[in-house]
Amino acid sequence: MFGIARSSGRVRACRAALALAAVTVLTGCAALGSTSSDTSSSGSGLEKPTLKVSILPTTDLAPFWLAQDSGYFKDEGLTVDSVVAASGQASLAKSISGEADIAFSTYPPFFTARSSGAADMQLVADATSVNAKSNAIVTVPNSPVKTIFDLADKKIAITAKNTASDLLTRSVMQDHGVDYSKVKWVLIPLPNIAAALQQGQADAAYLPEPYITQAAKTVGAIPVIDINSGATQDFPLTGYGATRKWVRENPKTLSAFQRAMQRATHEATNDRSKVEPLLVRFAKIDEDTAKLLTLPGYGSTLDSRRLQRVPDLLLQLGVIPSPIDVNSMIGPQAGR
Missing domain, CATH: 3.40.190.10 (Periplasmic binding protein-like II)
Incomplete structure (x- = not known):
């Protein structure tokens, strides 16, 4: 009987230990989940949140x-x-x-x-x-520019030199054998380019969307050529x-x-x-x-x-x- 009691006691002790281990594991998992969530929401661990x-x-x-x-x-x-x-x-x-x-x-x-x-x-x-039609060289109906071949010595509005606006314009002109060396680059912020075209401050302009669509609605701007062509496709x-x-x-x-x-x-x-x-x-x-x-x-x-x-x-x-x-x-x- 004593041997059986000792054996039953060892079983109960083993079960208690397993239960304690399970609680510990579950508690640890919960704690880990909490820490992960806190890190994500608070920026903990980031050098500059x-x-x-x-x-x-x-x-x-x-x-x-x-x-x-x-x-x-x-x-x-x-x-x-x-x-x-x-x-x-x-x-x-x-x-x-x-x-x-x-x-x-x-x-x-x-x-x-x-x-x-x-x-x-x-x-x-x-x-x-x-993308096709997402960037273009545009003009307005009363401009002397009708095709890309008219751009050689004209005033072209861009945002800044040596950015996509003039470099992609030059690349497209080069693809068509048009000399860009005498172009007069006119530096104008994007929101003001449509008005500049209408007022004759520029003969054509490089525009991305949404300014292409906006310029078409406000000043009747029309594309001269899509940038998504040739070397710049x-x-x-x-x-x-x-x-x-x-x-x-x-x-x-x-x-x-x-x-x-x-x-x-x-x-x-x-x-x-x-x-x-x-x-x-x-x-x-x-x-x-x-x-x-x-x-x-x-x-x-x-x-x-x-x-x-x-x-x-x-x-x-x-x-x-x-x-x-x-x-x-x-x-x-x-x-x-």
């Missing part, structure tokens, strides 16, 4: 606005504020000066800054590529960059930004209905324009083979004096 991003008010920003509006940045523990810049170069300058952490721009300024030694920039996320257009120093010091913050942008870009690409209301709210365009305009090709992950087209074009047009290997400028990518 509050980011400032310099942007341009174009349709290229739809995934960025979606990430803000849908709480995808917040899900990653980030608070993201934006500051509007007048051009890609101005946006880049804000990143270089420290006024912004990450800069949105057309791609050329990132490479010209690297080539000139003005800044050691790294590309951290893709944004858009040229499907051309990498815009992306996000930061200084190499910032990228090195903020790896977790950068990964959080990239994950949120990847999520938002996937949704923007597959569901236009999520994009249009954001363009009305943030790009300040009317609902009819949002429905009519052509969206660019959205992307988030950087592809070095595709992006190499940008510095190669800059070299061909004499904007940079020597080749640049894109791989040397691509920062770490979340999920890779």
Whole structure:
């Protein structure tokens, strides 16, 4: 009997130990789940949970606005504020000066800054590529410009020199054998270009959406040629960059930004209905324009083979004096 009692006692003790272990495991799992949630919502572990991003008010920003509006940045523990810049170069300058952490721009300024030694920039996320009718050289009915062959010595409105606006214009002209050496480049902010065309300050202009559709409605602007042709078909257009120093010091913050942008870009690409209301709210365009305009090709992950087209074009047009290997400028990518 005593032996049986001792055996029963050992069984009860074993069962008690197993029960205690199970409670401990469950409690530990709950604690781990709580910690994970707190980290996501509070930004714990991120080097810089509050980011400032310099942007341009174009349709290229739809995934960025979606990430803000849908709480995808917040899900990653980030608070993201934006500051509007007048051009890609101005946006880049804000990143270089420290006024912004990450800069949105057309791609050329990132490479010209690297080539000139003005800044050691790294590309951290893709944004858009040229789509059919998403970027064009346009004019108005009373302009002397009727075809691309009339552009040789005319006044062409752009946002800034050595950005996508003049470089893609020059490339398209070169494809058609048109001399761009005597073009008079007129620097005008995007929102003012349509009025400048109407008033004769420029004979033609490079415009992205939504400004193409807006200019057509307000001043009767008509396309001279679609940028999505020849050497610039499907051309990498815009992306996000930061200084190499910032990228090195903020790896977790950068990964959080990239994950949120990847999520938002996937949704923007597959569901236009999520994009249009954001363009009305943030790009300040009317609902009819949002429905009519052509969206660019959205992307988030950087592809070095595709992006190499940008510095190669800059070299061909004499904007940079020597080749640049894109791989040397691509920062770490979340999920890779």
